[in-house]
Amino acid sequence: QVQLVESGGGLVQAGGSLRLSCAASGRTFSRYAMGWFRQAPGKEREFVAAISWSGGITDYADSVKGRFTISRDNAKNTVYLQMISLTTEDTAVYYCPAEGRWYGLGSSSLEEYRYWGEGSRSTVSS
Numbered sequence: 001q002v003q004l005v006e007s008g009g010g011l012v013q014a015g016g017s018l019r020l021s022c023a024a025s026g027r028t029f030s031r032y033a034m035g036w037f038r039q040a041p042g043k044e045r046e047f048v049a050a051i052s053w054s055g056g057i058t059d060y061a062d063s064v065k066g067r068f069t070i071s072r073d074n075a076k077n078t079v080y081l082q083m084i085s086l087t088t089e090d091t092a093v094y095y096c097p098a099e100g101r102w103y104g105l106g107s108s109s110l111e112e113y114r115y116w117g118e119g120s121r122s123t124v125s126s
Contacts, residue, residue: 002026002098002115009094009120012086018122020081022096030074033104035113036081038092048094049081050106057105063089086124093119 008020022034035050049070050059058070069082079096099107100114107113 002029002032004096004098004115004117006094006096006117006120009122011123011125014087014124014126016086016124017082017084018086020083020094020096020120020122022079022081022117024077024079024098026077028102029077029098031102032098032115033106034070034072034079034096034098035106035108036068036070036079036094036096037110037113038090038094039119040089040092043092045095045110047108047110050108051079052105053103059106059108061108083122086122088124088126091122091124093121095119 003025005023033053036048037045038048039045047061051070055072067085072079097113098115099112
């Protein structure tokens with residue numbers, strides 16, 4: 001069982017940056033691949049980035065490649081999403097789920113994730 005709490009969202013101007021954090025509880029956090037998903041108003045939840053359990057493999061949606069960076073610190077039970085060059089299209093609630101199995105590589109499929117937090121809202125103004 002993993003409990004997740006996202007933080008770091010807020011209001012930023014276009015072109016700015018934000019760093020999201022996701023704090024996890026539980027002694028098995030380091031065994032889970034983690035992802036970041038987002039849901040904009042009126043849209044479906046979509047994949048943003050994923051990182052393997054070890055941190056050695058990452059994956060990104062095409063829309064954020066080169067602008068977003070996912071990382072993890074297993075000693076701190078925390079996953080991060082560094083976002084730069086933000087646009088209004090990045091406005092959304094951001095979630096950091098954990099996969100439903102141990103030692104995964106990080107999936108872009110929402111169905112592979114079992115544990116979800118409440119999300120952190122990020123708003124980019126023009």
